[in-house]
Amino acid sequence: RWLLLFHQIPPKPDYFRVKVWRRLQRIGAVPVKNSVWVLPYSDQAVEDFRWLLQEILEGGGEGSVCRGDFVDGLSDPDIEALFRQARAADYAAIARDAKSLARKAAPADVARLNHRLAEVAAIDYFSALGRRTLEPALARLEAHVQGAEP
Structure with a gap:
């Protein structure tokens, strides 16, 4: 396992x-x-x-x-929780960065955030909290940036 x-x-x-x-x-x-x-x-x-x-x-x-x-000490659910906590922290960091860029984001910023999201999603082995809300938030940010472009 x-x-x-x-x-x-x-x-x-x-x-x-x-x-x-x-x-x-x-x-x-x-x-x-x-x-x-x-x-x-x-x-x-x-x-x-x-x-x-x-x-x-x-x-x-x-x-x-x-x-x-693991036979004693940590259980499988304990270890899975460690993975979820780590990825939830990663998603939260991306969300904070997206929020701080909301008014002044450029297409390159959105691309970088989407790239980070893809990297974290690839190592999110146990479906951590945060991804489901982050994906649409980044899509809205991307739409906002595209709408703001001349």
Whole structure:
């Protein structure tokens, strides 16, 4: 059901830790403990974690990727909630940006917001709150911008 990445990254250089963290965010992984990240099991998740593990090893770190189920402690619904919370926060950030651009948005701004929405939707494994209201809001913003163009 789950794919886990366990890693230990050298404390220096700082940029490497940030690089790994950003990659984990980009693929939609969520932390369940310090240095333990989880994704729903899929062939794509295996590929993503293996690729990231290789980067960690090349950067002087250590790690493992394994498939498993949680028997005690966290339950499947707990883990699913972690995913939903992470994606809901992503959707909320896009909504805030859209709201701040409402009066002065340019077509490039709307395109960027739609691109971010597509990226988040691609890693929204458990249908987080926010997407259903964000999509029509961005469509309205896009229509407003197109109507404002000369």
